Amino acid sequence: MTRFVGAHVDPSDPLEAAGERGAGILQMFLSNPQGWKAPEPRDDAAELRESPVSVIVHSPYLINVCAGNNRIRIPSRKILNDTLQAAEAISADAVVVHGGHVSDDEDPVEGFVRWKKALDQVESDMPIFIENTASGDRAVGREIEMIARLWEVVGDTGVGFCLDTCHAWAAGEPLDGLVDRVMAATGRIDLLHCNGSRDPFDSRRDRHDNLLQGHIPVDQIAEIVRNTTCPVILETPGGASDHIAEIDLVRSYTDGI
Numbered sequence: 001m002t003r004f005v006g007a008h009v010d011p012s013d014p015l016e017a018a019g020e021r022g023a024g025i026l027q028m029f030l031s032n033p034q035g036w037k038a039p040e041p042r043d044d045a046a047e048l049r050e051s052p053v054s055v056i057v058h059s060p061y062l063i064n065v066c067a068g069n070n071r072i073r074i075p076s077r078k079i080l081n082d083t084l085q086a087a088e089a090i091s092a093d094a095v096v097v098h099g100g101h102v103s104d105d106e107d108p109v110e111g112f113v114r115w116k117k118a119l120d121q122v123e124s125d126m127p128i129f130i131e132n133t134a135s136g137d138r139a140v141g142r143e144i145e146m147i148a149r150l151w152e153v154v155g156d157t158g159v160g161f162c163l164d165t166c167h168a169w170a171a172g173e174p175l176d177g178l179v180d181r182v183m184a185a186t187g188r189i190d191l192l193h194c195n196g197s198r199d200p201f202d203s204r205r206d207r208h209d210n211l212l213q214g215h216i217p218v219d220q221i222a223e224i225v226r227n228t229t230c231p232v233i234l235e236t237p238g239g240a241s242d243h244i245a246e247i248d249l250v251r252s253y254t255d256g257i
């Protein structure tokens with residue numbers, strides 16, 4: 001089966017953007033990624049539902065269901081549920097959420113328990129993929145070792161995992177052998193965010209770059225693509241022409257497999 005490779009696109013006309021890129025999958029925001037406001041109903045909901053293009057929804061960056069502060073944790077759960085409902089309305093395939101972090105004085109285990117509670121309160125069958133993050137000393141989704149501990153608590157909820165190459169690199173996780181280490185931690189990789197990094201290894205900075213630029217050796221990105229079977233989303237800078245070239249590049253890594 002052809003592997004789905006696509007890109008994160010502007011939400012103004014996502015199907016047009018996917019068509020321009022020849023992509024069978026796209027990722028988009030349904031609301032302001034920096035805001036708490038619930039997604040608005042979309043005029044193109046029926047088109048998105050009926051389209052053969054697979055749609056992944058990226059939830060707002062502000063979501064932190066692990067927060068000790070309930071003025072962050074409670075709205076985080078709410079907008080997660082709002083986003084899941086809005087994703088259902090367009091028949092999306094899944095919603096991606098960043099792992100989040102606890103406060104400086106807290107044990108990360110508190111965050112695992114809060115993730116479990118958030119997942120238990122979800123009123124939707126929409127799949128949720130927890131994504132690894134680039135930074136945060138108290139992050140629950142940065143180091144693979146921490147993700148393994150998180151999965152001991154949330155793994156039986158059926159939650160999925162999204163692996164981001166830029167975030168792993170920035171987090172100080174060697175990319176060599178990364179897929180095996182993640183699989184040992186979670187038993188699954190549901191989506192690959194295939195990104196270069198504008199910063200050196202272990203920078204803790206979340207700045208994506210194009211695959212052939214930036215600091216990550218492209219053969220290490222190729223190895224990760226080859227060792228996974230899930231759909232691939234590029235979250236790289238540039239427009240359609242940049243993405244077309246990168247989608248071709250990613251597809252070339254799996255030719256003959």
Ligand SMILES: [Zn+2]
Nearest residue numbers: 131164193235
């Ligand atoms: Zn990502």
